Amino acid sequence: MANVARVLIVGGGIGGLATAVGLQQRRIDVEIVEKMERSEVYHVGIIVQGNFLHALGKLGLAEKAMAAGFPYDGFHNYDTENNHLFSQPPIYMGDGDFPAFLGLTRPALHKIQLDAAKDAGIPLHLGASFSKIEDKGDSVEVAFTDGRIGKYDLVIGADGWNSDVRRLLMGDEHAPQYTGQGVWRCNVPRPESMKDMTLYRGKPGGTTGLVPLTKETMYVFHVCGEPGNPRFAPETLADELCKRLEGYKGPVEAVRELVTDPLQVVYRPLYAGLVPAPWNRGRIVLLGDAVHSSTPHMGQGAALAVESAVVLSEELAEAPDLDTALANYVNRRFERSKQVVEGSRAIGDHEMNPNDGLDVPALFGRVYQTLSQPL
Template identity: 40%
Template sequence: MAPTLRVLIHGGGIGGLTLATALARRGHTVEVAEIREELDALGVGIIQPSNALHVMRELGVLDECLAAGFAWEVLTIADPAGNTLARIPQPRMDDLPAANGIPRPALARVLGDAALAAGAKIRFGVTVTELDDDGTGVTVALSDGSTGRWDLVVGFDGIGSPLRTRLYGDRYAPAYTGFANWRVTVPRHPDVRGVLMATAGKEAKALLTPITDELMYLGAVFAEAEDHRPDPARAHEQLAERLAVFSGPVAEALRAVTDPAAVVYSRISQVTVEEPWHVGRVVLAGDAAHASTPHLAQGAAMAGEDALVLAESLDAADSVPEALEAWEARRRPRALWVQALSGAVLKQEMGAPTTPEEDALLEVGVPGAAHVLVKPY
């Protein structure tokens, strides 16, 4: 491999910024093209399981993530009233915490600062308009009228990836699962010192996840029509209606929500690119290639692993094409296993029919998956 590469990353989310930092620290020339005008990560909080924290340590930002978030070790299962049914210690990778909850905007700041400090350039308000891969490099035109030539173009541009559409047309459009995620940030209950899963069987499940000393988020998944959108004037009330079976800390969290605009609603969709994730010198990663449901809390972790392993693969290979082949061979089995098990857990929790293949995955279950995923990637 040449000592330095010119790499364009399309998308400034978790995976894109992780890759930008990893490559820039290795001396490569890196630019991130981000369609947004700033790194204003949408959403509430995110769970960084131990394997995600391992990526952050390799990147040199572990301490910043832990300082901005809330680390925890134990998953608590509770009944609808909040009474503890079980406390399950979570596995760790090496000497890291089992998990860290962190606000999405805080994580965006940490990763953005790291990328810039490493020497990467972030260009806001731009997207790719033209690609020409001649086998030795890729000429890219951006929406601001600029043109550049790159050794590698990486699409970390999310579940709606424009680069995926350029490469494969509409063959891999996001597929709606029939379910949607409701989330809202609330003051942290003092007893919530790790994820608390309150369950009413298949009727409803609610998660309380600490993300700072002061804050946690409430999350719940329900079957929703594909065209459903919460009422802008009463989204908080609609969420409370769906979780009416709960008392205790879940009900207390709901009472703290008085602004309907605070409720974040997102449909749960999946993407599986069944063809190779790279075409020539253009490669898709993270949600652009293998978007999962959130049921293993591994979406961001998979994007981070994709990024770090891609940087390592470029180190080890003699050429960009060889690096992409090696990277995909290493990443595809793990990422698609996470995706398949996440989808099976969603079906199981919602009482939807499962296939024999999904039943076999469900024998591993969420606790078993956590032990698998703290192994080296």
């Protein structure tokens, strides 16, 4: 055991909550500080795959995610005229017990993770962050924006792609970069026939998808080039998404009619980046998007975060000392994360520049082969 008895996690998102539960299961005292006043996430969906469920299963939460979401095994590709191009056979990762894909709403996933942290009695300090973190060599002293102070054996920065902890450790040197694309999403009712993910390709610069989330709902996403990283006024979001869905025939044409409420549309510009090893400076270490921020083209950002949570928890409980634990953590996580971050980025670049010669199915095959290996 790495002599780590007390841990602070900055950020109560997918990676932070997973790490807290993993550490608590190993009887390591942990608390979370989360800057949002209320622990909540925006309403659209997330696509996860077998390796995510496998990692979540190690925290005892996979069955709950399965019950809350919509499992499916493959996806179908169409052109903008709704002609079928090809169907992707299922690729099972993690182990054979899980479906290839699971669509679920972000609030459903968040509730499962939050309930697990609450049931474990993990303190979650909301509406606060750190104001100062000082590594004293044998401990880390933290001052919080709500006036508290604390002393920890380790601080974990799980504060997302725009991580303040990363900025504290490394400045902006390894900050994720805008990729040139943005993603538009909106939840809509799911017709009974929509049982798999369906992608519509062929519009320059992007892809549209319909993804089942529950028996009642699915979401439409549209990923496309957004030159200059524009910002959009909230009241324009439905009109802007509808503009981008123009020209698609078939189910997307029908869904477009349902996109009327700007409050239901979420737009996010895409950033990607990978921090080179090591991922710690002394007793402060990074996890999740803070250190491996990938675009959603492989649907693997959440899986990377939860896998990293599982591996870091294991190492902190089992390695002989802290330096070894943190070195093992990055060694076990780096290549997998690199393949996802770079592979996802390459697919986005290919959407914007289809003549770049990228063999997308071959790329998926290589990365999924890596992700199918044990953690």
